[in-house]
Amino acid sequence: MLELIQQLDEGALWWIAQHLRMAWLDPLVMFYTNLGNGGLCFIAVALLLLVFRQTRKSGATALTALAFGAVVTNLTIKPLITRPRPWVVMEDFVCLVTSSDPNSFPSGHTTAAFAFGVALFLTVKPKWAKAAALAAAALMGLSRLYVGVHFPTDVLTGAVIGTCCGILASWVVRRVSERCSRR
Structure with missing residues (x-):
């Protein structure tokens, strides 16, 4: 079964490299995918959200989701x-970017993007912001395939883990907030 999954993953990556990569698009996708390095962009936005009273819960939820995702993906599953x-x-497969982490499964960038995106989806009010959060997460996952640093199952698993982390973080922050408001 694992051999079949590996064959399908490799076939999908070859197809992406041969049919979707375009010289004019490469630098844009490489820039976007590098925004997820170390989760720093997500952390910076979450910290910014903490500054303002009306977005504080979103910031706390996003940071919590990112922490959960890092523990599950980078500290547990990847090793x-x-x-x-x-x-x-x-x-002969050509990657457009390199990674210092030799482990591919699951995608840490995708986990972080979905943890952050789902946390915002569950805590912000404007529909455009909800849609933007999920679209940005999906684009991060697609960018990891486009640049060739992950297999499709790495990205899919990262999306599932990130989604679960976002949901769990929303629940945890809501519970903590409720308990703090009772005191």
Whole structure:
């Protein structure tokens, strides 16, 4: 079963590299995907949200979701699974960016993007902001495939983990907020 998944993953990445990559789009996608490095962009926005009273709960939820995602993905699953990056196992495959982390599964960028995006989706009011948060998360996952640093199952799993972290963080922050308001 794992061999079949690996074959499908490799086939999908070859298809993306051969049919979707365009010279004019490469720098834009590389810039966007690098925004997720270390989760710093997400952390910065979450900290900014903490500054303003009306967005404080969104900021707290986003930071909590990012922390959950980092623990689950980067500190737990990646070191246990140790799936190599596409360029290691796919002969002649060209990646557009490099990664210092040798482990591919699951995608940490996608986990962080979905943790952040779902946290905002659940805590902000404007519909455009909800849509933008989820669209930005989806674009991060797609960018990881486009640049060739992850297999599709890495990105899909990162999206699921990030979504769960966003939901859990929303629940935790709501509970803590309720308990604090009772005192």
